[in-house]
Amino acid sequence: MKVLQLGPYPPPHGGIQTHVVALREMLRQRGVHCAVVNLTRTRRPSSDGVYYPSSGLQVLWLLLRRRYDVLHLHIGGRIWPRQLALGILCSMLPGGKSVLTFHSGGYPSSVEGVSTTRRSVKAWVFRRFDRIIAVNPEIAAFFGRLGVRPERIRMISPHSLPANHLSDSSELPPSVESFFRDHHPLLITVGLLEKEYDLPLQIDTMARIREKFPTAGLLIIGSGSLHEALKQHIEKKSYAEHVLLYGDLPHAATLQTISRADLMLRTTWYDGDALSVREALHFGLPIIATDNGMRPEGVRLIPARDGDPLLAAIDTILQNPRQQGQPPKQTEDGNLLEVLRLYQELAR
Numbered sequence: 001m002k003v004l005q006l007g008p009y010p011p012p013h014g015g016i017q018t019h020v021v022a023l024r025e026m027l028r029q030r031g032v033h034c035a036v037v038n039l040t041r042t043r044r045p046s047s048d049g050v051y052y053p054s055s056g057l058q059v060l061w062l063l064l065r066r067r068y069d070v071l072h073l074h075i076g077g078r079i080w081p082r083q084l085a086l087g088i089l090c091s092m093l094p095g096g097k098s099v100l101t102f103h104s105g106g107y108p109s110s111v112e113g114v115s116t117t118r119r120s121v122k123a124w125v126f127r128r129f130d131r132i133i134a135v136n137p138e139i140a141a142f143f144g145r146l147g148v149r150p151e152r153i154r155m156i157s158p159h160s161l162p163a164n165h166l167s168d169s170s171e172l173p174p175s176v177e178s179f180f181r182d183h184h185p186l187l188i189t190v191g192l193l194e195k196e197y198d199l200p201l202q203i204d205t206m207a208r209i210r211e212k213f214p215t216a217g218l219l220i221i222g223s224g225s226l227h228e229a230l231k232q233h234i235e236k237k238s239y240a241e242h243v244l245l246y247g248d249l250p251h252a253a254t255l256q257t258i259s260r261a262d263l264m265l266r267t268t269w270y271d272g273d274a275l276s277v278r279e280a281l282h283f284g285l286p287i288i289a290t291d292n293g294m295r296p297e298g299v300r301l302i303p304a305r306d307g308d309p310l311l312a313a314i315d316t317i318l319q320n321p322r323q324q325g326q327p328p329k330q331t332e333d334g335n336l337l338e339v340l341r342l343y344q345e346l347a348r
Contacts, residue, residue: 001347002033002067006059006086007074007101009038009050012223013248014192015275016076016103019158021251026160026336032343037062039086056082063089068096069347076103076272078112084125091128097346100126101133103158105272105294108142118147130346133339136273136294156338159278172253176219179244183217185262185318190254190276193224198267198290198305200233203243205307209314210239216318217242218265221249221257259283263317266290269304288313 005024010017020036027034035049037059044052053059063071071090075083090098107113116122123146126132132148133156134140140155171177180186187209191197202218209216220230220243227245234243249257254276258264264280266289273294280287281298288310291301300317302309 001069001343002035003027003070003072003343004035004037004063004066004068004096005072005074006037006039006090007072008040008076009036009042009052011042011248012192013251013254014222015158016074018251018275019103019160020074022160022333023336023339026333027340030340032340035068059086060089063093070099070343071096072099072101072343074101074103077107078104079107079122084122087125088128091125091130097130098128099131099133099342099346100129101135101156101158102139102143103135103272105136105139106270106292107272108138109293110270113142116146118145120146123147131342133342138294154338154342156342157273157278157335159275159282160333160336172256173246173249175244176246176249176253176257179217179219180257180260182215183242184215185213185321186217186219186260187263187265187314188219188221188257188261189265189267190221190258191266191274192222193220193226193230195226196269196271198269199226199230201267201305201307201310202265203230203234203237205310205314206239206243207237208311210242212315213318217244219257219261220245221247221254223248255279255283258285261285262321263288263314265310265314266299267302267304267310268292286317288317 005020007020008017009020024034024036038052043054046052051062053062073087073090126143126146127148132143132153134143134153135158140153143153189202206218231245234240234245258280264285264287266274266277268290271292277287277289281296288300288302289295290304295301300313302313
């Protein structure tokens with residue numbers, strides 16, 4: 001079986017990128033040929049079956065040059081006309097089956113999602129896919145409302161943890177290891193450095209956190225368009241050395257930092273079912289996150305854009321730190337296997 005995934009691929013290491021990488025690795029470990037076409041602005045030399053086209057024409061050429069049994073399109077955030085056009089193309093190519101995973105957990109309740117009707121172009125395009133993977137019940141219901149047949153909708157969480165996720169031989173970068181050694185409690189945030197993640201709120205709140213917890217530190221993992229602006233924002237603080245804006249880490253290293261941290265923060269203006277939140281829950285890490293109506297059980301919820309509730313929640317959790325127990329059981333990830341079974345079903 002040959003599979004072609006189309007969607008975001010690192011860098012940066014966002015949630016969808018992490019899922020696409022994990023899915024590709026799992027497929028290749030099982031002898032399934034899997035190539036990837038990156039659909040972001042990232043430009044790198046293509047190698048090892050990962051392609052970074054610089055234009056829509058190059059994407060078209062990559063789709064037409066070889067035959068694939070499954071074409072799997074990954075979409076997150078808003079839905080743009082070029083994505084709809086690509087969806088139509090994937091569903092029209094002969095010999096292959098088309099799959100769509102829609103990763104934007106908050107889309108159904110957005111203005112754009114609510115206004116999308118069964119008679120819209122979007123709905124027509126969605127109905128053309130052989131299978132649609134919904135990452136939560138809200139998205140599954142959304143596609144049902146648009147007329148996608150129930151048997152074509154599968155609900156599969158994108159959360160994935162490889163069986164050897166804590167046995168990776170690579171060490172953390174020295175600056176990150178040193179930051180862990182020098183700070184306790186250590187707060188962590190994992191995500192893209194973009195406006196909707198409201199990272200200045202976390203950085204500003206550290207001033208009051210350190211009044212009560214003088215050795216506290218904030219580790220920010222991720223990359224994005226606001227890197228320089230956030231760097232300058234941090235440098236203006238008297239406690240700048242206690243906020244580490246590291247950048248991207250490989251997924252295995254990111255999981256190590258999550259497993260060792262004391263608290264995760266997820267402050268957002270707009271968010272879906274965040275992979276980093278699911279990973280933190282797996283390790284028993286306390287999480288404070290903006291209430292988006294779909295957070296999993298076990299997350300401490302706060303309102304958006306308000307430092308006082310964030311501070312109060314942090315204080316409450318740090319006053320009752322978690323007990324470090326045994327590492328979570330390392331098991332084969334069922335979500336990725338569900339996707340493989342879906343492929344096998346289509347390829348029969």
